[in-house]
Amino acid sequence: MASAVAEVHEHTHYTTTGLDNRKVAIWAFIGSECMLFMSLISTYLIYKGKSIVGPFPHEAWTDPSGHVFKPILNIPVTSQSTFVLLMSSLVMVLALAAVENRGKPGYQGTLLGNSKLWLAATAALGATFLGYQAYEFTSFVHEGLTIHTNLFGSSFFTLTGFHGAHVTAGVLWLLTLLSIDIKRGLTPKDALLVDICALYWHFVDVVWIAIFTLVYLIK
Amino acid sequence: MATTAATPSYEQTGIWSWITTVDHKRIGALYLYTALFFFMFGGLEAGVIRWQLAQPNQHIVSAELYNQLFTMHGTTMIFLAVMPLSAAFFNFLIPLQIGARDVAFPRLNAFSYWVYVLGGTFMTLPIFFNTAPNGGWFGYAPLTTLPFSSGLNIDFWVMGLQILGISSLAAAFNFITTIINMRAPGMTLMRMPVFTWMSFVVQFLLVLAFPVITIALVFLLFDRFFGTNFYEIAAGADPLLWQHLFWVFGHPEVYILILPAFGLVSEILPTFSRKPLFGYNVVVYSGIMIGFLGFGVWAHHMFAVGMGATADTIFALTTMLIGIPTGVKIFNWIATMWGGQIRFTAAMKFAIGLIALFTIGGISGVMHSSPPADLQQTDTYFVVAHFHYVLFGGSIMGIFGGIYFYYPKITGRYMSEVLGTWHFWCTFIAMNLTFFPMHFSGMLGMPRRIYTYDAGQGWDTFNLISSIGTGLLILSTLIFVVNFLKSRKSGEVAPGDAWGAGTLEWTIPSPPPDYNFAEIPFVTSRYPLWDLKHPERTSGIAHSAPDVMTITDAHATPVHEEMGHKTAAELGIPMPFNTVKPLIAAAALVAMFGGLLFMHTNQFAVAMTITIGSASLFVGTLYAWLTSPLE
Structure with a gap:
């Protein structure tokens, strides 16, 4: 009977594609998220230039009382935060490699094999990006752009806010992985847990590249 | 046994x-x-x-x-x-x-x-x-x-x-x-x-x-x-922003509603025709094609908003195009029955009912794929007639067929065929009585969504017939309910292979353990159970066993009852x-959205307490869920 149990237990490991179910599901999820962000980005682009009152993203605007509003988007600052987010993808790759190769030569006891460091670094860079976003949102509000002001404000804050919410969820996910790593140590068997988190994280990064290009860089 | x-x-x-x-x-x-x-x-x-609309100028509801x-x-x-x-x-x-x-x-x-x-x-x-x-x-x-x-x-x-x-x-x-x-x-x-x-x-x-x-x-x-x-x-x-976003979702949604019913009749028809599905590959490919094209036809819901000739033309063409894979399926089903030894069970009657009624709805659909025709028909009862033929005549007939077909697998007992036949004919007649006259009231200009209407516009008789049909439809659904509940207790006992079907779900007991x-089976053809019991039916279908490594990996055995x-x-x-x-996570999620409603009754603190509280409960439950083992 014991051998039967062991044998049957093997069944749960067989899958048609050889991939873990969770890996297939995260790809389906990412496909769905593409449509979510496509709808947000399309709305932003459709409403570009349609706002009746300012402030505007790339042009200065003078209100009827003569007050001049600067162009809202601060490309140098956002370039920094974009760089921070891109770097987080790099350390995410290092975190996954550290967990996958735990105990192998070149990883055992080296900086490269320090998964806790790389997971913490990814989460920290993600949090830094969120800090930039908080600064950006606050300064926009001070310059006179809120979610109520005009179509630009509504569509800009909703789009970037949705992205920020995704980054926040990713940071929480990374911190959860980090706490597991601290508590019991992530082994190559757990690589899948890091792998699907990494896929999500890179996806959120790619979305930001699209947003940065379409919203900030193209005038 | x-x-x-x-x-x-x-x-x-x-x-x-x-x-x-x-x-x-x-x-x-x-x-x-x-x-x-x-x-x-x-x-x-x-x-x-329908009670309200049975006669002109009624005020049963406000x-x-x-x-x-x-x-x-x-x-x-x-x-x-x-x-x-x-x-x-x-x-x-x-x-x-x-x-x-x-x-x-x-x-x-x-x-x-x-x-x-x-x-x-x-x-x-x-x-x-x-x-x-x-x-x-x-x-x-x-x-x-x-x-x-x-x-x-x-x-x-x-x-x-x-x-x-x-x-x-x-x-x-x-x-x-x-x-x-x-x-x-x-x-x-x-x-x-x-x-x-x-x-x-x-x-x-x-x-x-x-x-x-x-x-x-x-x-x-x-x-x-x-x-x-x-x-x-x-x-x-x-x-138009809402309309575009809504219909980019809304038109695929139509196929979300109909394709499962198409799937169900594609199981029922071969079983009761005792023949494999005609043109399996084409049925599959046309289903995929419907899925693709379904994302390119949304603006045919918006011909009346004035998108311009170019957009109207493109969406008219894609809409006519999507009629092709849909029509192909109809012919596949007819050809499946052709030359078969047909058993007219209740499930089969509903499946054939779908073919007939969906075709009527499909044809009226092609009619308003043409923008000039659609401008006459939009927002009238003609459109109501159209989508009830595809959704009731299509989805609901297919689902009823599926219930009669799979009831023995789900419960271990058959539903009554006598009541099932009564249910079918009552539904079939009542459905046509309700929705067919709407083509005429719509063509005569009766708009959708009006709560009452004046006499003498030529709509009175058609509306009365529709309402009588609805009464009969409610009655026929009652027959179904009686059959559904009664058969649970006293229906005839069904074996694993309740209908002599060919697919894997019929190789296991009814109801399944x-x-x-x-033992996980390994499959060598499209109708593994027919290979065992009626090999003559599947001789024309390709057979091949998976490789030994895969069978060993999965500890699979040949298909058997x-x-x-x-x-x-x-x-x-x-x-x-x-x-x-x-359940706790679901309840927390619903409370999270529900809590926001208090913002509109100016109870901001209540709204935030409920929403943030339930959101925390949701996240906490999710953590507990993900950290507890499945088996």
């Missing part, structure tokens, strides 16, 4: 076991019962509508209540009846048809169900307090924005649809993974039963279409709750633990 029904193992454990179940078959049964309840509720709403009735009739039938009835079959059948022991994520599956039932209740209850959604099932903004629709009615609709969207998306990720990754060895994609194939296409439609309405609803929610300008025309907003397959005498423990099959966490 043949005189007493095998007791399904899940019947032994009481109500708590249903609340905490993660078994795909029991969740499928829960979906079935709940969705049938909502189907009857939506039917009663239609009954009141205009306000009438708006709520037609909105909730549409919303209920689409989101709370037909989609979950399809989900009942997805749940029950997909793992059985592909030779799996459960879905990929059993607990997520339970979560989907609980979100659906709680979200559905959340949206349905307000009608008893005269605050039900009243903006039509398509909820056109800016009509549904705060200046034009104050009050909680639309809020219930926005929140309700967001909640139901989460349920559908979670289920879709689950079924995509199940179908891609949990097929038994040898069950290649082109050997999957057509129901599983059509379900597969539907899951992709769900995954790609629902995010779009999610965003459209987020914009509406933000406009209503946080003062954004997405649908604020005075701020320069485009009045909780582990489904004692199982008896299911042993329990999972005796067989050493690990079963998932029952858990209440998906």
Whole structure:
């Protein structure tokens, strides 16, 4: 009977594609998220230039009382935060490699094999990006752009806010992985847990590249 | 063995076991019962509508209540009846048809169900307090924005649809993974039963279409709750933004509603014609084609808004194009029956009913794919006639056929064929009596959604006939209910292979044991059970065994009829633990959205307490769920 149990237990490991179910599901999820962000980005682009009152993203605007509003988007600052987010993808790759190769030569006891460091670094860079976003949102509000002001404000804050919410969820996910790593140590068997988190994280990064290009860089 | 029904193992454990179940078959049964309840509720709403319209100038309900009735009739039938009835079959059948022991994520599956039932209740209850959604099932903004629709009615609709969207998306990720990754060895994609194939296409439609309405609803929610300008025309907003986003979702949604029914009849027709499905590949490819084209026809719902000749022409052409793969299926089904030894069971009658009635609805659909014709027909009862022929004549007939066909597999007993035949003919006649005259009242100019009308416009007789038909339709549904409940106790006992069918789900006992397959089968053709019992039927179909490595990896055995005498423990099959966490997570999610409603009654603190409290409960439950073992 014991051998039967062991044998049957093997069944749960067989899958048609050889991939873990969770890996297939995260790809389906990412496909769905593409449509979510496509709808947000399309709305932003459709409403570009349609706002009746300012402030505007790339042009200065003078209100009827003569007050001049600067162009809202601060490309140098956002370039920094974009760089921070891109770097987080790099350390995410290092975190996954550290967990996958735990105990192998070149990883055992080296900086490269320090998964806790790389997971913490990814989460920290993600949090830094969120800090930039908080600064950006606050300064926009001070310059006179809120979610109520005009179509630009509504569509800009909703789009970037949705992205920020995704980054926040990713940071929480990374911190959860980090706490597991601290508590019991992530082994190559757990690589899948890091792998699907990494896929999500890179996806959120790619979305930001699209947003940065379409919203900030193209005038 | 043949005189007493095998007791399904899940019947032994009481109500708590249903609340905490993660078994795909029991969740499928829960979906079935709940969705049938909502189907009857939506039917009663239609009954009141038809009572009001039976004669000119009636005032059985007020205009306000009438708006709520037609909105909730549409919303209920689409989101709370037909989609979950399809989900009942997805749940029950997909793992059985592909030779799996459960879905990929059993607990997520339970979560989907609980979100659906709680979200559905959340949206349905307000009608008893005269605050039900009243903006039509398509909820056109800016009509549904705060200046034009104050009050909680639309809020219930926005929140309700967001909640139901989460349920559908979670289920879709689950079924995509199940179908891609949990097929038994040898069950290649082109050997999957057509129901599983059509379900597969539907899951992709769900995954790609629902995010779009999610965003459209987020914009509406933000406009209503946080003062954004997405649908604020005075701020320069485009009045067509909602319509585009809604129909980019809404048209694939139409195929989400019909494709599962197409799948069901593609199982029923070969079984009762005792022939393999004619042109299996073409049926599959045309289903995929419908899925693709379904994303390119949305603006045919908007011919009347003045998009210009170019856009109108393109969408007219794509709409005519999508008629082709749909028509191809009709011919495949007819050719399947051609030359077969047909058994006219109740299930078969409903399947043939679908072919006849859906074709009528399909043809009127091609009629208003032409913009000049559509300008005459749009917003009239002609359109109401059209989509009831495809959704009632198509989806509901297919689903009824599916219920008669799979009832013995689900319960271990047959439904009464006598009552089934009565049910079919009453439904068939009543359905035509109700909806056919609407073509005429529509052509004579009767607009949709009016709560009453003046006499002497040529509509009176047609409306009276429609209303009589609806009364008969309610009666015929009662026959079904009696049959459904009575057969549960006293129906004839069904063996595993209840109808002499050819696919994997019929190789296991009726009802199936909780582990489904004692031994994972390996599959060598499209109709493995016919290979065993009627090899002459499948001689024309390609056969090949999977490679030895795959069979060994999966510990698979050749397809054979199982008896299911042993329990999972005796067989050493690990079963998932029952858990209440998906229900708690679902309840927290619904409360999270529901809490926001208090913002519109100016109880900001209450709203924040409920929403933030439930959000924390949701996240906490999720952590507890993900850190506890499945089996």
